Amino acid sequence: MESNRQSTIENRQLKIRLRVNGESKRWAIAPGDLLLDVLRREGYYGVKRGCETGDCGACTVLANGKAINSCLMFAAQAEGCEILTIEGVAQGDALDPLQEAFLEHGAVQCGFCTPGMVLNAKALLARRPSPTEEAVRDMLGGNYCRCTGYRKVIEAVLAVAPPFRAARAGPVAAGAGLKPGATAANGSGGAHKKRGARRAGAATR
Numbered sequence: 001m002e003s004n005r006q007s008t009i010e011n012r013q014l015k016i017r018l019r020v021n022g023e024s025k026r027w028a029i030a031p032g033d034l035l036l037d038v039l040r041r042e043g044y045y046g047v048k049r050g051c052e053t054g055d056c057g058a059c060t061v062l063a064n065g066k067a068i069n070s071c072l073m074f075a076a077q078a079e080g081c082e083i084l085t086i087e088g089v090a091q092g093d094a095l096d097p098l099q100e101a102f103l104e105h106g107a108v109q110c111g112f113c114t115p116g117m118v119l120n121a122k123a124l125l126a127r128r129p130s131p132t133e134e135a136v137r138d139m140l141g142g143n144y145c146r147c148t149g150y151r152k153v154i155e156a157v158l159a160v161a162p163p164f165r166a167a168r169a170g171p172v173a174a175g176a177g178l179k180p181g182a183t184a185a186n187g188s189g190g191a192h193k194k195r196g197a198r199r200a201g202a203a204t205r
């Protein structure tokens, strides 16, 4: 009796309304569907499936501006939410400054962790435009990277903060207040940049 009721609930369909990357969506979901699964099912492959236990941060999206692990959130809980995935970060062909910084600083290799890192960093910069290195390190505690490491990612995030941007803009100020290597492009030439741009756009599945 109890298991019948359970399977009836699982087979039920719900309709949710939400906005994803600025577009209104109305999706049919099952009550137990995870937001991660629904987003990927709907073609948002930049939302990566990693640990599925809330540890790696690969599935990070922004829900109403807050970074969340979509593997830990039921899709039903996203009713009425504004979701941002990596597919919505660039404006047309123009990458977000954060994505540009990741490429310039060589903070992207295989790119699997990159969407989660970029979105987490966007949330941090939105609430704290000039974060300390410690705050960036703290933020990265929720994102695992298995090939690039973290130093270049930290440099990339700090490079987007206004004091660093200002320092980069003028030759007089160049280097003032910057961490060693913070402006180094780390050998990211055109070819590397194009390769990285594909990854930063998270076209991989």
Ligand code: FES
Pocket (backbone or CB within 6 Å): 048, 049, 050, 051, 052, 053, 054, 055, 056, 057, 058, 059, 060, 069, 070, 071, 072
């Ligand atoms: S897949 Fe969600 S935190 Fe790892």
Ligand code: FES
Pocket (backbone or CB within 6 Å): 107, 108, 109, 110, 111, 112, 113, 114, 144, 145, 146, 147, 148, 149
């Ligand atoms: S760039 Fe490969 S896991 Fe981070």
